[in-house]
Amino acid sequence: MTTKSETPQIPQEKLTLQVLRAWSWHRQGLDGALAGCDSATVLDRVGWARSIGGANTYLTLFARAGIRRPEADAALAAQHIHELPTARGCTYVLPAKDYAWGLQIGHASAEAAVKVLVRLGVEREEVEQLAEDVLQVLLRARDTAVEALDPRGLKEILGDKVRSMGEEGKKKGASTTLPAALGLLQTDGRIRRVPVNGRLDQQRYSYVAWELPASGESDEAVRARMLEGFLGWTGGATLGQIRWFTAFTVAQAKKALAATGAVEVATAAGDVLWMLPEDVDGLAGFEVPPAEDIQLLSGSDSLVLLRRNAADLIDETGCQAVQGLSGSALAADLSDHPIVDRGRIIGLWQYDPEGTRIAWWTFEPASAGVRSRISQVEEWITADLGDFRSFSLDSPKSRAKNIARLDALRKK
Structure with a gap:
């Protein structure tokens, strides 16, 4: 691994938009470098695939490694990859090695949903008790014909334990107390959300009990892990781009950058990219491929x-x-x-x-x-x-x- 002291100096004028576009293309594995890799390896190398009920994840895998939908769906069923709420509270498809710390990154968003209910007059203890009740329902359903339950099925079982928040709640995006309880359980790795038909490009979900061990790392260490991954996936990013993806404060981002050993690299356009030292080494010798791709x-x-x-x-x-x-x-x-x-x-x-x-x-x-x-x-x-x-x-x-x-x- 290249150290900070060994990092080469790249002439600023070399880092044109053309070079940086091709560099990002290369770092994203779109140059054929990932051909033959499995789904989890692709997502580990190029980053988590955004999942918003669309087909992005499938094309991410197909474009980089020629992976067809049956193979991707099999990886999902085997939990080699999974859709989870993480950075900024958004859902991405992650490789298994990132589940625990990826969920930890998204914990603040789950807490934000609880705070909305608190402002609407719901005690936190009520939400936590509802979460425990949901978990017990899903644990009892484990290994039965109805192991996975959707929100409607959970409401039918839980009855009045799920409180309607009326019109005011709808305005705040909290129609009932159930989504916040589910969010707490998901970010703790106690339940997971599964697509009802096993496909990533549909948005009908059920929930099953889960027992994912915690990362065992501090939030500070996980933020550094996030930055190391992000910079590797992108090949370099500005502080503003880092903060948009992670939702870190300036202080959190700078501390995490220092922990990764990232260095600043000036581009021909005058931007400053934060890059991992080994990527600077790779970029120093990189040339734009001559052939169309x-x-x-x-x-x-x-x-x-x-x-x-x-x-x-x-x-x-x-x-x-x-x-x-x-x-x-x-x-x-x-x-x-x-x-x-x-x-x-x-x-x-x-x-x-x-x-x-x-x-x-x-x-x-x-x-x-x-x-x-x-x-x-x-x-x-x-x-x-x-x-x-x-x-x-x-x-x-x-x-x-x-x-x-x-x-x-x-x-x-």
């Missing part, structure tokens, strides 16, 4: 979501092409899915299930390689998924306008 990714893929820097991945040609478009083609959160070449966004796409096709548009005329990759991903979506949803409420109807827009732009 095309991937279709989700709009919430780790390449764009971990740092929310999609605009940095679009060059001048792309910026001119998307000027004036409605939606968020240049925003932190993409309105469509990106077509990417060595870290550079060169076009956009959506899946049209009615036509069993990908609607797409590239900022410049598409090469044979682009068309070939589109055909491959189109075939995979049709065969493995049936549709490609961005998030739980996405539907063919909701994306029809985007599909029509991409078709029109491509015909120009």
Whole structure:
């Protein structure tokens, strides 16, 4: 491992956006380096996959390692990977080695839900007692035909122990006391949420009892672990990007950075990236691959979501092409899915299930390689998924306008 004192100095002018895009592409395993790896290994190497009831996790695994849905679903069923609430209280799909400390990172969000109820007049003891009652119900259900229970089933069993919070509660996002109790149990590793049909791109869940051992680490140590992972996944990030993903305070982030031995590296654009010393060593000798390398990714893929820097991945040609478009083609959160070449966004796409096709548009005329990759991903979506949803409420109807827009732009 490269130490801080051995870290090479990289000329600032070398670190152009083109180089940094390709570097992130490489660190994200999109260059074929992860071919043949299993699901847990991919997520360990490139970072947790955002799960919001969409298909991002499946494409994350397929794009990097050629993993098909049955293999990913089998890894989920075997608990080699799992969807858990973690950074910022958001749900991601994690490898098993990260379960305990990943949950610990998300504990503050579970506590925040309890605080909302307290402000609505619910005593904390009531929420904790409800959590214990839920756990006992799930423990009794273990190894039975109804081992997994959804929120409705839990309410039926628990009856008046689940309190309705009325209209005021709905306004605060707390219709009943049950979600907060479930949140406490999840972040403690005492229950886990499982998709009712075993798929990651649906959002109907049940709960089962779990006995995940705690990490045994302090919150400070876990924050350092989070930063070490994040910097490895991204290949380097600004302090602002670090704080967005982690929700750490400035003091917490700086202390965690110091614990990782991270160093500051200035870029040609004048930004300052925090990087692990071994990644600086790798970047010093890195060259942008000369050959085109095309991937279709989700709009919430780790390449764009971990740092929310999609605009940095679009060059001048792309910026001119998307000027004036409605939606968020240049925003932190993409309105469509990106077509990417060595870290550079060169076009956009959506899946049209009615036509069993990908609607797409590239900022410049598409090469044979682009068309070939589109055909491959189109075939995979049709065969493995049936549709490609961005998030739980996405539907063919909701994306029809985007599909029509991409078709029109491509015909120009």
